Amino acid sequence: MKFQVEKAVLQDVLQSAISAVPNKSTLQILNNFSLRLEGNFLEVSATDLDLGIRVKVEVQGERDGAVVVNARKLFDQIKNLVDPSITTIDFDVKDYLTTIRWSERGKASITGFDASDFPPFPEIEDGEHLVLAAGELAFLADKTLFATSNDTTRLTLNGIYLESKDGFVSMVATDGHRLGKALLEQEGVVLERGIIVPPKAIQHVLRAVSSDATIEVSVSSSYIMFSSDGVQVISKLIEGPYPKYENVIPQKFERTVQAKTVEFLNKIRSVISMANARTRQIRLQIDGNALDLSAADPNVGGDSYEALAVTHQGEGSFSIGFNGQYLSEILSMCKSEEVLLKMNSPVGACIIEPVGEGMNFSFLLMPLRLVDE
Numbered sequence: 001m002k003f004q005v006e007k008a009v010l011q012d013v014l015q016s017a018i019s020a021v022p023n024k025s026t027l028q029i030l031n032n033f034s035l036r037l038e039g040n041f042l043e044v045s046a047t048d049l050d051l052g053i054r055v056k057v058e059v060q061g062e063r064d065g066a067v068v069v070n071a072r073k074l075f076d077q078i079k080n081l082v083d084p085s086i087t088t089i090d091f092d093v094k095d096y097l098t099t100i101r102w103s104e105r106g107k108a109s110i111t112g113f114d115a116s117d118f119p120p121f122p123e124i125e126d127g128e129h130l131v132l133a134a135g136e137l138a139f140l141a142d143k144t145l146f147a148t149s150n151d152t153t154r155l156t157l158n159g160i161y162l163e164s165k166d167g168f169v170s171m172v173a174t175d176g177h178r179l180g181k182a183l184l185e186q187e188g189v190v191l192e193r194g195i196i197v198p199p200k201a202i203q204h205v206l207r208a209v210s211s212d213a214t215i216e217v218s219v220s221s222s223y224i225m226f227s228s229d230g231v232q233v234i235s236k237l238i239e240g241p242y243p244k245y246e247n248v249i250p251q252k253f254e255r256t257v258q259a260k261t262v263e264f265l266n267k268i269r270s271v272i273s274m275a276n277a278r279t280r281q282i283r284l285q286i287d288g289n290a291l292d293l294s295a296a297d298p299n300v301g302g303d304s305y306e307a308l309a310v311t312h313q314g315e316g317s318f319s320i321g322f323n324g325q326y327l328s329e330i331l332s333m334c335k336s337e338e339v340l341l342k343m344n345s346p347v348g349a350c351i352i353e354p355v356g357e358g359m360n361f362s363f364l365l366m367p368l369r370l371v372d373e
Contacts, residue, residue, distance in 0.1 A: 001035070001037050001063055001064065001065025001066065001067060001091065001092075001093040002037075002061075002062040002063040002065075002090075002092045002093065003037050003059045003060060003061045003063075003090075003091050004059060004060040004088055004089070004090050004091070005042065005057070005059040005060070005088065006087065007078065007081060007086055007087055007088060007089050009059075010057075010078055010089055011078050011079060013044050013055045013057050014033070014044065014071075014075045014078060014079075015075070016053060016055050016208040016231065017033060017044045017045065017046040017054075017071075018033075018046060018071055018075050019046075019053065019204055019207070020047055020048055020051055020052055020053040020204070021033075021048070021071040021072070022048040027049075029113070029118060029119070030047065030048055030119075031070060031071060031072070032046075032069055032070055032113065032118070033045065033046055033068070033069055033070075033071045033074060034046070034066070034067075034068050034115055034118040035066065035067050035068070035069060035091075035093075035098075035115075036065075036066040036115060037059070037061050037063075037064050037066070038061075038064055039061050039064070040058055040059060040060065041056055041058055041059070041061070042056070042057055042058075042059045042061070043056045044056075044057070045118070045121070046071060049119060050198070050235065050236050051198065051200060051204065051233070051234070051236070052121050052232075052234045052235075053204060053208065053232070053233050054121060054231075054232040054234075055208070055230060055232075057230060065093055066115035067093045067096055067098055067112040067113070067115055068112050068113040068114065068118050069098050069110045069112040069113075070110055074098075077100060077108050077110075078100075081102055086102045086103065086106075088102075089101070089102050090102075093112065096111060096112040096113060096114065097109055097110075097111055097112065098110045098111075098112050121232075121234055122220075122222075122223050122234065124219070124220045124225050124234075126220070127218050127219045127220035127221075128190075128191055128192065128218070128219045129217065130164060130186070130191070130216075130217050131214060131215070131216050131217070132169070132184075132214075132215050132217060133212075133214055133215070134209050134210065134211055134212065134213040134214070134215055134228070135211060135212070136184055137202065137205065137206065137215055138206055138211075139361075140169075140170075140171040140184065141160075141199075141202050141203075141206065143171070143180045143182035143333060143361040143363075144160050144171045144172060144173040144180040144181065144182055145160065145202070145203070146178075146180060146329060146333075147173040147174050147175055147178050147179055147180040147363075148160060148173045148175065149174070149175035149176065150175075151175070151176075154176075155238055155239075156196055156238060156240055156241070156242050156243065157173075157174060157175055157176065157243070158198070158199075158238060159196035159197055159198050159199065159237075159238040159242075160172070160173045160196070160199060161194055161195075161196055161197075161242040162194065162195050162196075162197050163193075163194035164186070164189045164191040165190065165191075167185060167186065168183045168185055168186065169184045169186045169189060170182065170183045172242075172245055174243070174245055174364070177365070178330070178363065178364065178366065179245060179249075179364035179365075180330075180333075180361070180362075180363050180364075181245075181361065181362055181364075182360060182361040183360040183361065185360075191219065194240070195219055195224065196237055196238035196239075196242055197224055197235065197237065198235055198238060200235075201226070201235035202226075205226040205228075205231075205233045208231045208233065209229055209231055213229050214228060215227070215228045216228065222236060223235065223236060223237060224237055248349055248364070249349065249351065250342075250348065250349055250351065252344075253342040253344055253351070254314055254315070254343070254344050254345075255286075255312075255313065255315075255318060255342070255343045255344065256312070256314065256340060256341065256342050256343070257286060257291065257310050257313075257340070257341045257343075258310060258312075258339070258340050258341075258355065259291065259308060259311075259339060259341075260308075260337065260338055261331055261334050261336060261337060261338055261354075263308055264308060264331060264339065265328055265331045267293050267308050268282060268324050268327060268328045268331070269328060270293075271293050271295045271305065271306050272295055273295075273304065274295045274296060274302040274303050274304035275295035275296075275297060276295075276296075276297045276299065279323065279368060280323045280325045280326075281295065281321050281322070281323060281368045282294065282295045282324035282327070283295070283319060283320075283321050283370060284319065284320050284321070284322065285317070285318075285319050286310070286314075286317060286318045286319070286320075287318075288312060288317075289309055289310055289311060289312050290307060290309065290310070291307065291309075291310045291312075292305065292307045293307065294306075295324065314343075318343075318346070319346060319370060320346045320350070320367050321346070321368040321369065322350075322365060322367055322368060323368060326365055327352075327365060330352050330363045330365060333361075334352070334353075334354040335354065336354035336355050336356045337355070337356070338354075338356075339352060339354055339355060340353045340354075340355050346367060346369075347367055347369060348367070349364050349365070349366055350364070350366075350367060351363070351364055352365060
C-alpha cells in the first residue's frame with residue numbers, strides 16, 4: 001500500500017476514528033486502526049466491538065492495500081508533526097511495515113498486522129431508515145443526553161430512547177430523577193419499534209460531522225448506523241424494553257408557576273452555595289405571586305435566601321424541594337424568555353417547559369422531600 005495525503009486531512013480523520021479505540025482491551029487487535037486503500041480513497045476504521053467508526057477520505061493513491069497499525073502510535077506521530085512546513089505525508093507499507101515520511105530526512109516506521117484480522121463491521125441493509133440534519137440531531141441530543149443514567153443495574157436507562165410515530169421523531173432520556181424529551185416534526189418516517197441508543201454513538205457522530213451535514217440513520221434489530229460525508233458510526237443498540245416513561249408524566253396539574261428564565265436561574269445560583277453538598281436541595285416557597293428560594297446545610301451551619309416575582313396559578317401557599325443543580329441545568333436548556341413549572345404536590349413530578357411557540361421539548365424533575373425543622 002502506498003499513498004500521499006495532506007497532513008491536516010489525515011490528522012482530522014485519525015482524530016475522528018481514535019475515539020472508538022478502547023483505552024484498555026484484552027484483544028490486541030482493537031488497539032489498532034485498520035487502513036485500507038482502494039484507488040484514491042483511504043478508509044480508516046476503529047472499533048471497540050460495541051461502537052465502530054469508519055472514515056473515508058480522498059488521497060493520492062499509488063498502490064492499493066490494507067494494514068492494521070497501532071492507533072495511538074500513529075495518531076500521536078501525526079499530531080506531533082507541528083512544523084508548519086509539513087503539509088503532506090507519504091505512506092509506504094511493505095510486509096506490514098508502515099513507513100511514514102514527512103520530509104527528506106524525517107520519517108517513522110510502525111510494524112503492522114494483517115488487515116484480515118481486524119473485526120468486520122456489521123452491515124445494515126434491510127433495516128429502517130430516516131434522515132436528519134446534523135442540527136436536528138444536535139437539538140434532540142442537547143435536550144436529552146443530560147438525563148441518561150450511569151446505573152449498571154438498569155442498563156436501559158443508560159441509553160436514549162428514539163422513536164418515530166404520529167409524524168414526529170422523538171428522543172427521551174431519564175435516570176429516574178429527571179427526564180428530557182424532544183420532538184421533531186417529520187412526516188412519513190416510522191420506526192416499527194422504539195430503540196435505545198448508547199449516548200456515545202450520538203456524541204461521536206456530532207463530533208465527526210459538520211454542523212450543516214445531512215445524516216442518514218439506518219436501524220436493524222441490533223445495530224444503528226449514522227452515515228454522513230464519508231463518516232460512518234455504527235453502534236450496538238441497548239436491549240430493551242425501555243420503561244413506560246409516559247406513565248410518570250402527569251396529564252393534569254393543580255398548580256403552575258411562570259417565571260423569567262434568566263432571573264430564576266440567577267436566583268438559584270445565588271442560594272445553592274449554601275445547600276447540602278450531597279443533596280444540593282433548595283426550597284421553593286410559593287405564596288401568591290411571590291417565590292422565595294432558600295437553601296440550608298445544618299452540617300456546616302449555613303443558609304441563604306432569595307426571592308423573585310412570578311405568575312402563580314393555584315390554591316394557597318406551596319412548598320417544594322428540588323436538587324438545585326438539576327433544576328438550574330434544566331433551566332439553562334430553556335432558551336426562552338420565560339419558563340413554566342407545572343405541579344400537583346410536593347412529592348409529585350414537576351414538568352418544566354419553555355414558554356413560546358415551536359419549542360418542542362420539555363423536562364420532568366422529581367422533587368426532593370422537604371424535612372421541616
